[in-house]
Amino acid sequence: MKLSSPQAEAYGQDSMPALEAQRFAQFIAWSPVVFQVTNVMVKWGIFSLLADNKKGLSIDEVAEIKGISHYAAQILLEGSLVIGTVYLNEDGKFCVTKVARFFTRDGMALRDLNFNHDVNYLGLFSLEDALKNGKPEGLKVFGSWPTIYEGLSSLPKQVQKSWFGYDHYYSDNSFPEALELVFSRKPKSLLDVGGNTGRWAVQCIDYDPNVKVTIMDLPQQIQLMREATAGHAGCERIGGFPGNLLDENQAFPTGFDAIWMSQFLDCFSEEQVVSILTRAAKSMSADSRLYIMETLWDRQRFETASFSLAMASVYFTAMANGNSKMFFSEDLFRMVRQAGMEVEECRDGLGLGHSVLICKKA
Numbered sequence: 001m002k003l004s005s006p007q008a009e010a011y012g013q014d015s016m017p018a019l020e021a022q023r024f025a026q027f028i029a030w031s032p033v034v035f036q037v038t039n040v041m042v043k044w045g046i047f048s049l050l051a052d053n054k055k056g057l058s059i060d061e062v063a064e065i066k067g068i069s070h071y072a073a074q075i076l077l078e079g080s081l082v083i084g085t086v087y088l089n090e091d092g093k094f095c096v097t098k099v100a101r102f103f104t105r106d107g108m109a110l111r112d113l114n115f116n117h118d119v120n121y122l123g124l125f126s127l128e129d130a131l132k133n134g135k136p137e138g139l140k141v142f143g144s145w146p147t148i149y150e151g152l153s154s155l156p157k158q159v160q161k162s163w164f165g166y167d168h169y170y171s172d173n174s175f176p177e178a179l180e181l182v183f184s185r186k187p188k189s190l191l192d193v194g195g196n197t198g199r200w201a202v203q204c205i206d207y208d209p210n211v212k213v214t215i216m217d218l219p220q221q222i223q224l225m226r227e228a229t230a231g232h233a234g235c236e237r238i239g240g241f242p243g244n245l246l247d248e249n250q251a252f253p254t255g256f257d258a259i260w261m262s263q264f265l266d267c268f269s270e271e272q273v274v275s276i277l278t279r280a281a282k283s284m285s286a287d288s289r290l291y292i293m294e295t296l297w298d299r300q301r302f303e304t305a306s307f308s309l310a311m312a313s314v315y316f317t318a319m320a321n322g323n324s325k326m327f328f329s330e331d332l333f334r335m336v337r338q339a340g341m342e343v344e345e346c347r348d349g350l351g352l353g354h355s356v357l358i359c360k361k362a
Helices: 007-011 018-029 031-043 046-052 059-066 070-083 108-120 123-133 137-141 148-154 157-183 199-207 219-229 270-283 303-320 329-338
Strands: 086-088 094-096 189-193 212-217 238-242 258-262 289-294 341-350 354-361
Touching: 018 031, 031 046, 031 070, 031 108, 046 059, 046 070, 046 094, 059 070, 070 086, 070 094, 108 123, 108 157, 108 303, 123 137, 123 303, 137 303, 148 157, 148 219, 148 303, 157 199, 157 258, 157 289, 157 341, 157 354, 189 199, 189 270, 199 212, 199 219, 199 238, 212 219, 219 238, 258 270, 270 289, 270 329, 289 329, 289 341, 329 341, 329 354
Parallel strands: 189 212, 189 258, 212 238, 258 289
Antiparallel strands: 086 094, 289 354, 341 354
């Protein structure tokens, strides 16, 4: 495995001083506690409260305003102090740090926190079994489905909210640039593979009044899509093609100018990805193009993004399907070639860190 900058600089050496390494080891050992203290500080609005009070608040003031005991406020504030999300000012009052401010707005850190708390936290206890068995052993905390995708429509409402909130946040930020890229070739028909609730399809019909979009997904997802898009202007130009993409005999419909796969292939094992791409290639003409939008962890501009994406791979292991991950770019390029296609172009830096591979038949 070869890493390019800045990942090579971040992951190609061991330069942490011993005392810093010791503290980091303890931070890892206590990370479940760090997570839950931070989650409660967010859920109870204490970070936001402190952010609104520039001069800081005492333990008793926080307890009184939030209607909690002195003990509860002290546990949370002292824990947050050593975590680094609050600090004590010269008057001995608690104020938020820059770290906490990332949890007081509707952004990446907050959505990642909710996703890990509601979707992943309990199931991650079964990570070891998932790694041994190649199955999402943590998913049993919610149901007995073989993968999370079959059970998505049946998950508890809060779990669904956090799952879709995480999924949509990253894809939605990339859609405007992706639309320009895809529609630069002026496709009249587009196959949206794994189209979920139809968010990309809606963007497409809004962008081009002539395009027709067909979503290929599981039957239950097609139903969710129909409910989500009903009443939207132009929704009659969105069709459904139900099918199980894990079935190697499931052929792709033909005759599309463009095939779109957004945050889709990372839901499958390498063997399954090659099978899906091979069937996609068979449905394509020499003029059609396949667009694959993924967050490739080694092609990120910032190391923080690489960290978050590599950690997200563990969700796929324990909760989603037991055998997929966020892609290392060369792995995905290799799978495209194995499927009988070539990468015509790879466009990086869309939105919060997506890449789009534009593929044609070899």
